[in-house]
Structures are given as C-alpha cells and as structure tokens.
Amino acid sequence: MPKAQIVVLEGTWWSNHEVPLVLPYFHALATSHREIYVSHRTFRNASDIEHYVSKIAKDSGVFLYFACHGSEGHLVPAGQRSRIKPEELHSALAKAKPGAVSFVHFGCCEMVTEGRRRESHEPILEAAGANWCSGYTKEVDWLQSTFLDLALISEVFVPQFGVEDGRAKRVKARAANFVQGYEQLARQLGFSALSKVTGGSVLFPTRLRE
Numbered sequence: 236m237p238k239a240q241i242v243v244l245e246g247t248w249w250s251n252h253e254v255p256l257v258l259p260y261f262h263a264l265a266t267s268h269r270e271i272y273v274s275h276r277t278f279r280n281a282s283d284i285e286h287y288v289s290k291i292a293k294d295s296g297v298f299l300y301f302a303c304h305g306s307e308g309h310l311v312p313a314g315q316r317s318r319i320k321p322e323e324l325h326s327a328l329a330k331a332k333p334g335a336v337s338f339v340h341f342g343c344c345e346m347v348t349e350g351r352r353r354e355s356h357e358p359i360l361e362a363a364g365a366n367w368c369s370g371y372t373k374e375v376d377w378l379q380s381t382f383l384d385l386a387l388i389s390e391v392f393v394p395q396f397g398v399e400d401g402r403a404k405r406v407k408a409r410a411a412n413f414v415q416g417y418e419q420l421a422r423q424l425g426f427s428a429l430s431k432v433t434g435g436s437v438l439f440p441t442r443l444r445e
Contacts, residue, residue: 237397238269238270238271238272239270239271239272239296239298239392239393239396239397240271240272240273240274240295240296240297240298241261241265241271241272241273241274241297241298241300241388242274242276242287242291242297242298242299242300243257243258243261243273243274243275243276243300243302244276244277244278244283244284244287244299244300244301244302244303245257245258245275245276245277245278245301245302245303246277246278246279246302246303246304246310246311246312246313246317247277247279247303247312247313248303248304249304249313249314250313253277255275255277256302256377257302257342257377257381258273258275260381260385261273261275261300261385264385264388264389268389268393270393270396271388271393278303278312279312279313279317280312280313280317280319281319281323281324281326281327282327283312284319284324284327284328285326285327285330288327288328288330288331288335288336288363289330289331289332291331291332291335291336292332292335293332293333293334293335294332294333294334294335295334295335295336296334296335296336296337296396296397297335297336297337297338298337298338298340298388298392299336299338299339299340299363299365300340300342300384300388301339301340301341301342301343301346302342302343302381303343304343304344305341305343305344305345305346305370306318306344306345307345307348308321308345308346308347308348308355309321310324310341310343310346321358324359324362325358325359325361325362326362328359328362328363329362329363331362331363331364333364334364335364336363336364336365337365337366337367337392337396338365338366338367338368338369338392339359339360339363339365339367339368339369340367340368340369340370340384340387341369341370341371342370342377342380342381342384343370343371343375344371344373344374344375345371345372345373345374346370346371347370347371347372347425347427348372349372349425349443352372352427352429352438352443353429353436353438355370355427356368356369356370356427356428356429356438357429357436360429360431360436366406366430366431367391367392367406367428367429367430367431368428368429368430369387369426369427369428369429369439370426370427370428371424371425371426371427372425372427372443373423373424373425375424375425376424379420379423379424380424382420383417383420383421383424383426386413386417387413390409390412390413390416391406391409391410391413394409395409406430406432407430407432407437410428410430410437410439411439413439414426414439414440421440422443422444425443426440427439427440427443
C-alpha cells in the first residue's frame with residue numbers, strides 16, 4: 236500500500252528567503268509514522284500554488300497543507316504585497332488533477348469566516364475536488380496550531396488514507412472523535428472543518444463555542 240502523502244506548501248514568513256519553520260515537525264511525524272511521506276515546497280504567490288498543485292499525480296489523495304500567515308480569508312505567504320485573494324486561491328486549486336487532493340488544511344490565521352463557515356469551506360472542496368477542508372477562524376499561535384494540525388493528520392487523515400468502502404462513515408466518526416478529544420485547543424483556535432459524508436457534507440464541530 237502506498238504511503239499517505241502530505242504536501243506542505245509553506246510561505247516565507249515575511250522574509251525573502253525560504254524559512255521552513257514547520258518542516259522539522261512534519262519530518263518528526265513521518266519518522267514516527269512510517270506510513271507517511273512528506274514533501275515540502277516554498278510558495279510566494281498564487282502561481283506557485285497552481286504549479287505545485289498541478290504536479291500532484293491523479294488519484295494520489297494527498298493531504299495539502301498550507302503554512303503561512305493568513306488574514307480574513309486571504310493567504311499572506313511573503314508579506315502584505317503577496318496577499319492572495321480567495322478567488323485566486325480557488326482558481327489555483329482548480330488545477331488539481333482528479334483525485335489528487337483528498338484533504339486541504341490551512342495552518343494559517345483567519346482562513347475561515349466564523350459566521351460563514353460552510354461558505355468558507357465549500358469553494359475549497361469544489362475547486363480542489365477534495366473530501367475535506369479545514370482551518371481556523373481566529374488568529375492562532377503557530378506552535379499550538381501546528382501541534383493540532385499534526386494530530387489531525389495522524390488521527391483523521393492517515394487511518395482513512397486509501398480506504399474506499401465505508402470511507403465517509405469512517406471519516407465522520409474519526410473527525411467527531413478528534414474534535415472531542417482536542418476540544419479545548421480546537422475551541423481556543425477556532426478550528427473548523429467541512430467533510431463530505433454519505434448524503435452530503437458535515438461541519439466539525441457542528442457549532443463554534445467560546
């Protein structure tokens with residue numbers, strides 16, 4: 236069985252040079268979980284996203300992870316002049332081949348609008364052809380959010396990678412358990428996800444609470 240692939244697209248964190256802050260944590264995860272393979276690329280604009288996403292092989296089912304600054308639904312990979320509008324992001328993600336991307340997660344501040352969570356997630360799912368989209372409604376501490384992101388990969392994505400029969404039911408149960416198990420941190424960061432399940436799609440958590 237092929238390894239569950241994580242594609243990390245990381246911004247430069249206000250610098251002109253590549254600064255892979257999250258990569259060591261993902262390498263550690265891959266070392267302890269031998270069924271995981273991690274690839275890392277630095278991106279600075281929507282064209283970079285389009286290029287890297289288009290290179291992911293058909294039916295790979297990867298976990299596409301964005302690590303950079305975010306603000307009010309905009310990715311900010313390399314300073315304010317690099318701000319990527321939602322429609323630019325959607326256009327770039329639409330270059331994904333069928334089945335290439337299974338999960339999309341934003342380890343960024345404010346990539347989900349609190350009162351419009353479904354409206355924030357659905358265009359991402361549609362554009363990438365993914366089954367899952369998640370991110371945060373609040374400004375987040377990058378270390379805390381990275382720890383939660385690693386748990387999401389380990390406890391929701393990896394166990395269901397490549398599973399076809401009953402896949403939607405398994406994702407729903409695992410996602411509910413994940414939100415419950417990390418409730419305090421997820422609430423603190425404003426974690427939000429939308430997943431395709433049998434008969435439609437479901438938000439996790441069903442409602443945000445302070």
